[in-house]
Amino acid sequence: MLQRIAHPNTKIMLDAWKRMDGLNSGPADEPVIGTDQADLLSNLFLVRQTPEGSWIFSSAGEGVSAQLGRALVDHDFLSLWTGPDRQMIEGLIGAVVEGSAPALARARGETLAGRRLEVELALAPLPADRGGAGRLLGLYQSLGGEGLLDGRPIWTHRLVGIWPPERAPRQPRLRLVST
Secondary structure (H helix, E strand, O other): OHHHHOOHHHHHHHHHHHHHOOOOOOOOOOOOOOOOOHHHHOOEEEEEEOOOOOEEEEEEOHHHHHHHOOOOOOOEHHHHEOHHHHHHHHHHHHHHHHHOOOEEEEEEEEOOOOOEEEEEEEEEEEOOOOOOOOEEEEEEEEOOOHHHHOOOOOOEEEEEEEEOOOOOOOOOOOOOOOO
């Protein structure tokens, strides 16, 4: 489902995640994401969960930082959202971690001057770090119209839609009990 509605860069990122996770087989010498996708690479970010439960940027590409107008490392990812939108994104992150599968969100990024830009966020789970903290690979993809922002950074986001992780079908289990 996610593949049908996603931006082309999001599709590339999701395919790369599947290859990293061993869900897609491809040639062993094939790169996960090619260097010819510089616009995609500059929009990737990593977030990690702190012991307190916050989701902090570990790294962020130049494109994400430029759109948001600030350095993002050690910045709280959830602070980009307010009110019910923040709660829904927090729930979506929980679903990604629990379901071990990617999810999408579409939002309107808004500047302090009220200018808006449609964005798509893809979140995919990564193995926990050495300390056991959860980590997510993310893509912050604008859907066009950056000129409408007049060079101003996006300050907050309003959700337009979310597509939670697709549940894997449950495999039947056979249980043999002998007395």
